[in-house]
Amino acid sequence: MQVAQALRQHFGPDLQVELANHPPPPLQAALAQALFVVQLAALAVVGAGQQAAPYLERLGIVLPADYWRALQEKKMGALLGIWFIGNTIRTNLISTGAFEISYEGVPVWSKLETHSMPTLQHVVNGISQVMRAAAGGADAAAGDAQ
Structure with missing residues (x-):
């Protein structure tokens, strides 16, 4: 929950954070x-x-x-x-040891792949990249429509 609070401080209070357990095999x-x-x-x-x-x-x-x-x-x-x-x-x-973070369905961090926990900066950077990519895609789509 500390990560969720820190992310809301960085990206705004409207950021939706959903927690779920990763299913075991x-x-x-x-x-x-x-x-x-x-x-x-x-x-x-x-x-x-x-x-x-x-x-x-x-x-x-x-x-x-x-x-x-x-x-x-x-x-x-x-x-x-x-x-x-x-x-x-x-x-x-x-226990799966999973700590998976995604934003808008795009993976931002996977402990299962990296075998390490992210820092807050890793998460912020990952979400920012996804936001920029989405904004870039929306800008390109708006340019194509004109």
């Missing part, structure tokens, strides 16, 4: 969704404790009594660990 998005389901199931199993044992046995998963006892002694730590580790992995799966 479909496979990574699907993996993140699958991980979320596994994460919720793990939270349910830990929360239910040994009462979940018969349901897990139907799936062919048999856990020793010592495991259940240790899990119940450290239930809060296990729940927090599943939540935070799962969320960290999911966030990394859907």
Whole structure:
């Protein structure tokens, strides 16, 4: 939002700034969704404790009594660990690292291509170039019409 404010100061308050997330690759998005389901199931199993044992046995998963006892002694730590580790992995799966800027549909900066973040001056220069090119094209079109 700081960039948007700085650009409005430079180009005027009418400059429209739209923020959007760059979509992750479909496979990574699907993996993140699958991980979320596994994460919720793990939270349910830990929360239910040994009462979940018969349901897990139907799936062919048999856990020793010592495991259940240790899990119940450290239930809060296990729940927090599943939540935070799962969320960290999911966030990394859907994070694209994109920071793309375009003006009137014309790309001005792409972090995916340059592998770096732009300075405010890069953005201002890029938008100014697009504005000049558009004005030059409009001037040429007006000259052709005469």
